[in-house]
Amino acid sequence: MPNFYPDMPTGLNDSITGAISSDGSPELNKHYTLPARTGVAVRLEAGQSLIVVNPTGTQVCDFWAFNPSNLYEYLSMSHCRTALASVVPTVGDILVSNARRSMLTLVRDTSPGVHDTVIAACDHARYQQLGCKEYHDNCTDNLRQALKSIGLEAKVIPDPFNLWMNVPITSAHRTKWAAPVSRPDDEIEFRAEVDVLVVMSACPQDVTPVNGENCAPSDLAYRVTLGGNA
Numbered sequence: 764m765p766n767f768y769p770d771m772p773t774g775l776n777d778s779i780t781g782a783i784s785s786d787g788s789p790e791l792n793k794h795y796t797l798p799a800r801t802g803v804a805v806r807l808e809a810g811q812s813l814i815v816v817n818p819t820g821t822q823v824c825d826f827w828a829f830n831p832s833n834l835y836e837y838l839s840m841s842h843c844r845t846a847l848a849s850v851v852p853t854v855g856d857i858l859v860s861n862a863r864r865s866m867l868t869l870v871r872d873t874s875p876g877v878h879d880t881v882i883a884a885c886d887h888a889r890y891q892q893l894g895c896k897e898y899h900d901n902c903t904d905n906l907r908q909a910l911k912s913i914g915l916e917a918k919v920i921p922d923p924f925n926l927w928m929n930v931p932i933t934s935a936h937r938t939k940w941a942a943p944v945s946r947p948d949d950e951i952e953f954r955a956e957v958d959v960l961v962v963m964s965a966c967p968q969d970v971t972p973v974n975g976e977n978c979a980p981s982d983l984a985y986r987v988t989l990g991g992n993a
């Protein structure tokens with residue numbers, strides 16, 4: 764049966780108990796690990812910066828952001844593409860919500876800048892299509908669980924900003940799937956323009972080479988700083 768309920772995970776993994784604090788507030792400057800195949804919610808205050816690190820260089824991060832006081836407002840890829848006249852945000856770009864409000868600014872990116880805003884988050888149905896017979900960890904359930912782990916429930920499953928995911932768009936407007944071109948320890952930094960609740964999932968895709976030719980999902984890392992001139 765398809766699962767159309769945004770607040771109900773199809774299955775569980777460690778994301779459900781992986782909260783970094785009761786409400787997702789981080790310890791500033793602490794180096795956190797996001798274990799492979801799991802998701803986490805991280806609360807940012809306006810002005811703070813979130814730095815996401817790709818230790819292996821081959822791991823994709825499905826990235827969402829919500830208005831913490833109204834989870835119906837979220838970082839919207841279609842509204843970003845509209846505002847930016849681009850399908851891939853780059854340094855200096857302001858990322859907007861479905862209410863067209865500024866949420867985050869992409870302030871730094873040490874990677875070649877190849878990210879994706881086109882592809883849906885993986886979910887139970889996707890792995891069933893790929894031939895999985897048993898439950899497979901997936902980014903959509905990681906989002907649901909990450910929010911539940913801090914006492915919240917997803918109202919919608921927005922399209923994610925897929926950090927480091929490499930989906931070239933051809934001149935004939937077709938998409939292709941390719942391994943990430945990011946390098947070990949590449950970092951991407953976002954400054955919160957308003958208070959935001961970020962959710963990240965270390966994508967568990969190991970059937971297609973989304974997370975590198977070896978199809979081996981790996982850990983991500985992150986930290987939150989005061990921002991400012993950083």
Ligand SMILES: [Zn+2]
Nearest residue numbers: 885902966967
């Ligand atoms: Zn995924």
